[in-house]
Amino acid sequence: MKFDVLTLFPEMFAQAFNYSILKRATENGLISLNLVNPRDFTLDKHKKVDDTPFGGGAGMVLMCQPFIDAYNSLDFDCDYEAVILSPQGEKFNQSIAKELSEREKIIFICGHYEGFDERIKKITKARELSIGDFVLTGGEYPALCMIDAISRLIEGVLGDDTSSVSDSHSDGLLEYPQYTKPREFMGESVPEILLSGNHGEIEKWRRLQQFLTTNKKRPDLFKNFLKTELNKTDKKLLRENKHLF
Ligand SMILES: C[S@@+](CC[C@H](N)C(=O)[O-])C[C@H]1O[C@@H](n2cnc3c(N)ncnc32)[C@H](O)[C@@H]1O
Structure with missing residues (x-):
């Protein structure tokens, strides 16, 4: 299983993949992580990824161009599903984890600040998923929760495959x-x-x-x-x- 993650904070993933099940699964070649930073796709010298909302209001909104260019740089030549992290999405659960674990690759698009320009959701056609009815600062922890839950369901990741069955x-x-x-x-x-x-x-x-x-x-x-x-x-x-x- 491949995980591609679009994130402005790739460093947040290093720790999680350095311990326990995710570390072992990576070392055994059962999962792999590809971190892509939309900031590397900006076209201006300040590497700007967000801007003020049209119509006014608080906070900064993530801009289409760096996210869509980062998204389009990925390899789509496989059985993949794209997930956009959002508190407005369908609530993630064990049966969604099972469904996603059957794909070859999951692409996670993590938001931050006030969230995404709505057109990012529309253009990527990504499935909007939430980890619960509360608002976090970014999509990195939700993506990590989902990666962990999905990885446990991949054959060979847990020492004893029956342990996820009784979970x-x-x-x-x-x-x-x-x-x-x-x-x-x-x-x-x-x-x-x-x-x-x-x-x-x-x-x-x-x-x-x-x-x-x-x-x-x-x-x-x-x-x-x-x-x-x-x-x-x-x-x-x-x-x-x-x-x-
Ligand atoms: C501060 S939130 C933006 C919330 C947005 N203004 C709203 O009210 O819907 C920033 C980012 O964190 C992520 N996020 C926050 N809460 C989440 C949740 N419950 N589930 C999944 N992602 C979440 C999303 O990627 C979101 O774009």
Whole structure:
């Protein structure tokens, strides 16, 4: 998977790619990052990328020319999708991450200041994505969040590919509670079932915990889950435990 990122602050990406999963995935050739700075495409000697808004108002708006020239310098000879980061966009989630992880390349266009001249969105036809209903200073953190979420879904990136399958949101439910050593800490014990060695019962307990946790923390998700086509095992488990909901 290739990630092309149009950003005025490329240095912000170096740290993130120097640690943990993203570092290993880059070293193993599973992902690659290409940073392009629209400032390098300006035509004036001051390298100006923004200007005051037509019609007046606060702040500075990102100009079309440096962004569109930077965008057009990219390689489009592959199965790619362009994403423009914006608090006005469709809200990013795990199923969008999964969809994007199936492409060969994702192009991220990061804004800053007051945001983009509207024509940048129109000309690039990029998909407008947001990471939530709040406003950040720039699109760099949202792009990094998405790159991280997408990378985890690429085969071979996680040590054990099944770990992304059991992650929260992968099947519309939150993950079951996890415990590690010691068995007891400050009077709090690990649930007995997890120490039993009975894998069938552990699976059943974990699935029930997914239902209970999701119902408690995100009733909206649980309601949606119940509307989906449930398999026989889930139906049975829900029936047997209906007094808990
Ligand atoms: C200060 S914001 C501009 C907000 C813009 N004036 C508005 O009200 O829609 C600057 C840039 O940060 C990025 N950004 C801010 N919040 C974001 C969010 N929730 N999701 C994705 N990108 C965001 C976008 O790239 C945006 O162009």
